[in-house]
Amino acid sequence: MNCNGDARRDRLSGGQEPERQEQRYPLQMPIKLATSTWGVFLKFYSNNISRGGLFVSAASAPPRGTQVLVEVFPPDGLSPFSISGTVVHVIPPDRAQMERIKAGFGIQFEQPSLDTIEIIDELVNCAASTLADALLVAGKGEQVTG
Numbered sequence: 001m002n003c004n005g006d007a008r009r010d011r012l013s014g015g016q017e018p019e020r021q022e023q024r025y026p027l028q029m030p031i032k033l034a035t036s037t038w039g040v041f042l043k044f045y046s047n048n049i050s051r052g053g054l055f056v057s058a059a060s061a062p063p064r065g066t067q068v069l070v071e072v073f074p075p076d077g078l079s080p081f082s083i084s085g086t087v088v089h090v091i092p093p094d095r096a097q098m099e100r101i102k103a104g105f106g107i108q109f110e111q112p113s114l115d116t117i118e119i120i121d122e123l124v125n126c127a128a129s130t131l132a133d134a135l136l137v138a139g140k141g142e143q144v145t146g
Helices: 005-013 091-099 112-136
Strands: 028-033 041-050 053-057 067-070 081-091 104-110
Touching: 005 091, 041 112, 081 091, 081 112, 104 112
Parallel strands: none
Antiparallel strands: 028 041, 028 067, 041 053, 053 104, 067 081, 081 104
């Protein structure tokens, strides 16, 4: 059976960007990206991460649907890893300025290995914990016990 996920997603969403499946958390870390048309790795920084992908801050972006290879350099001594993905979301600078958000593009991870899933989970859990701590310090949340 041959399933074309992109065509199905476009049919279901009317050609719009797919709805996010996982909660994203702020996490800035260095990454390198390559596409088949670039021919080299270029350095960027992530803006946030989820179990399903990450958002890259950038003034220009590969077109939606572009396959990318991402080299991730996590903080706190976690092992660097490479993962394939697809550009699924693009926010051009003019839209970003109008909506007062960051310009860049979202990458959906594709078929990560079990080891990579564990590292991504650690990154997401760390980012979520850091966000929760920041909200407590800022007085925008309260700690719940037992």
